[in-house]
Amino acid sequence: MSGPAPDLPPHGGLHARLAVERPAFRLDVELEVAAGEVVALLGPNGAGKTTVLRALAGLTGLTGGSITLDGRSLHTLPAEQRRIGMVFQDYLLFPHLSALDNVAFGPRSNGASKAEARRTAEALLERVGLVEYAAVKPGRLSGGQAQRVALARALAVRPRLLLLDEPLAALDAHTRLEIRAQLRRHLADFDGATVLVTHDPLEAMVLADRLIVVEHGSVVQQxxxxxxxxxxxxxxxxxxxxxxxxxxxxxxxxxxxxxLLLSTSDHVEGPAFVAFAPAAVALYRTRPDGSPRNLWRARIDGIERHGDNVRVHLDGPVTASADVTPAAVAELDLSPGQEIWASVKAAETHAYPA
Amino acid sequence: MTTATTPASAPGRASGRERGGVPGRLPWPLVIPALLGLAFLVLPLAGLLVRAPWSTLPQRLAEPQVLQALRLSLVTATIATAVCLLLGVPLAWLLARTAFPGRRLIRALVTVPLVLPPVVGGVALLLVLGRRGLIGSWLEAAFGVSLPFTTAGVVVAEAFVAMPFLVISVEGALRAADARFEEAAATLGASRWTVFRRVTLPMIAPGVAAGAVLCWARALGEFGATITFAGNFPGTTQTMPLAVYLALETEPEAAVVLSLVLLAVSVVILAGLRERWVSRI
Known part of the structure; x- marks a missing residue:
């Protein structure tokens, strides 16, 4: 286990095609992550995001595909030889070891002397601002502190690939903001490739350079x-x-x-998507005069509060949501089940090839 | 003992009542057998205490045969426990953490000594490790080692009977322990052996300790397999239970004294285990 030289040039990165087949589940995903880049895997529960991480880390076997990191083939190696830093959703800090020993575990397992491992661990705890908690056992750390120790532990093996599984999910809303800002800083400092899994789009947008959306075991958009x-x-x-x-x-x-024929300001031919914001949808009690384009008759499916506005769910030739002001709801006297006219301006729709 | 619940009832009693479920008169078809059962378990022990020759106890305890048997018992039970730990913990790990064909069958086989009459165990040991046994004859020819009727034989008999207790306890602890910690350790570069040594073992330490104590207690009380396989020679194979049985025929008072010693040891073990194990079942 000599490992590559620590001063690899900052190119390379991760190239992977992961195929995992299980009864009733099939994952087939291709990933390209440059060194220094942060990619977020976004997707609903059960989409296979965590399986991607586990496959990269070597905890779940591949049924096909390959993993190359900085030119080194990883998929034939067992987990302990891949040198990948992984931060688990609930951190999995070893409960019987102090924060320092948790961080020192990786270097120790990779052949560093006890003193050397402790020095590495101390430096990393310093970096995440927890050096005064070195002797504390994980059970006595707060969620945010445990998250930082877990990050330090993952970084301690000097990985070229960092995997984060829902890194902020276990935190309460207040701590999350603060830890997210810190995590963003640490990820910016990290020169290897980073893949993080989340189902929170905001988290993905704040932390990642690029998003990969996974649904039903395959990439649907990136x-x-x-x-x-x-x-x-x-x-x-x-x-x-x-x-x-x-x-x-x-x-x-x-x-x-x-x-329904929707006119748009974009020019598209063939299979296409058309997207518009709920706020761009206007509602009318009676068929409006001047007959705007993109007008349809809809039935109100539900009405709910949405921020300062009211979101009206519409059923009809197309299902759509409309955001209107509470005053408009009162004025139009909207109620579920009611028939109504809806329209959206061509300039506010956005069409693109499917 | 009515159903009235006063707000100011003592906390201990309040919690007891909560656990009791439906309040109301206690049904005698349950209470009477329960009390009889309790008496059945406790009275013999009380009898032992009542009939003990307390006045001559110190002299009797100091008798060389008693001390010899006690020392032999403690030493063999401890060595047997060590053997069980050395072999049983890895066996439990294999059963809990790996998948191989026939694992369920092996698991069932491991627990056989638990239900097997110890005498049968002793006979089986003789057939395999006896001087004419399958392995015993080879051991004698190759190394000049003969296990039956030796102190080592006592250890073998005790370990055979006691190991399932350890294996079952450790396997339970392993199954209860979150294996994802082991995965986390693997991602940090730890080999499977390092993972076991530095993560798994510390996490299941309480289970191992409880298993070892149970195993030791079982080894200490071992009678049937020991007398069958190792015989009953004072000084080399006569452990406490064997001494008790023998003394009962010649000198009943001595048997009572020896029994008291074993009872004391059991009570100490129970007190030690109370927190860990007994309260949990």
Whole structure:
């Protein structure tokens, strides 16, 4: 176990194709993460995000594919020889070891002397601001402190790939903000590739350079946060970024969604998505005069509070959400089950090829 | 003993009542057998205390045969426990942490000595490790080692009978321990042996300790397999239980004294285990 030289040039990164087959579950995902880049795997529960991390770490066997990190083939190695830092969702700090010994565990297992391992561990605890907790057992650390110790422990093996499984999920809302800011800083300092798993889009956008959305065991969309937010490609992503999304057929200035012809300011041909914000949807009690385009008759499916506004769920030729002010709800006298007219301005829709 | 609940009832009694479930008169078909059962378990021990020759106790305890048997018992039970730890913990690990064909069968086999009459165990040991036994004859021919009717034989008999207690206890602890800690250790570069030594073992230490104490207590009380396989020679194979049995025929008072010593040892073990184990079952 000599390991690569610690001063590898900052290129390389992770190239992986992971295939894992289990009864009733199939994962087939391709990942490219440059050194120094932070990629967030985003997806609903059961999409296979954690399986991706476990497969990368060697805790779940691959049924196909390969993993290359900085030019080194990893998929044939057992977990203990991969030198990958992993932060588990509930941290899994060894309960019988002090914070310092937890962090020193990795260097110790990789052949460092006791003194050397302790020095490494102390430096890392210093970096995460917990040097005064060195002697404390994990059971007496707060959630935020445990998260930082877990990060320090993962970094202590000098990994070239860092895996974080829902790193902030176990924290309460207040601590989360603070730890997220710190984590962002530590990830910026880390020169290897980072893959983090989350189901919180905000977390993904704050921490990651790029998002990869996984659903049902495969990648459905990837790109920067802005790209993903502008052009969602699945209902799950559309819900995450708060857009109405419909799939249809474009013929230039129109997209036909079911029976409804939506005109858009974008030009698309063939299979296309059309997306619009709930706030762009206008509701009318009676058919409006001047007949705006993109008008349809809808039935109110539900009404709920959404921030300062009211979100109205519409059923009809297309299902959509509309955000209106509470005053408008009162004025229009909206109630579930009611028939209503809805419209969206062409300029506020966004169409792109599917 | 009515159902009235006063707000100011003592905390201990209050919690007792909560656990009791439905309040109301206690049903005699349960209470009477319960009290009889209790008496049945406690009275013999009380009898032992009542009939003990307290006045001559110190002299009798100081008798060389008693001390000899006691020392032999403590030494063999301790060595047997060490053997069980050395072999039983890895066996428990194998059963709890690895998957191999026939694992369930092996698990069942491991527990056989638990239900096997110890005498049968002794006979089985003789057949395998006796001077004409399958392995015994080879041991004698190759190394000149003969186990039956020696102190080492006592250890073998005790370990055979006591090991399942340890294996079951440790395996339970392993199954209860979160194996993901071991995965975390593996991602940090620890080999499986390092993981076992530095993560698994410390985490299951309470289970191992409880198993070792149970195992030791069982070895200390071992009678059937020992007398069958190792015989009953004062000084080399006559442990306390064997001495008790022998004394009962010749000198009943001595048997009472020896029994008292074993009872005292048991009570000490029970007190030591109370926190860990007895309160949990």
């Amino acid at each position: 790109g920067t946060a802005a790209e993903v937010a502008r052009r969602p490609r699945t209902d799950y992503v559309a819900r995450l970024v708060g857009l109405n999304l419909h799939r249809g057929r474009g013929d230039g200035a129109h997209v036909k969604v079911g029976e």
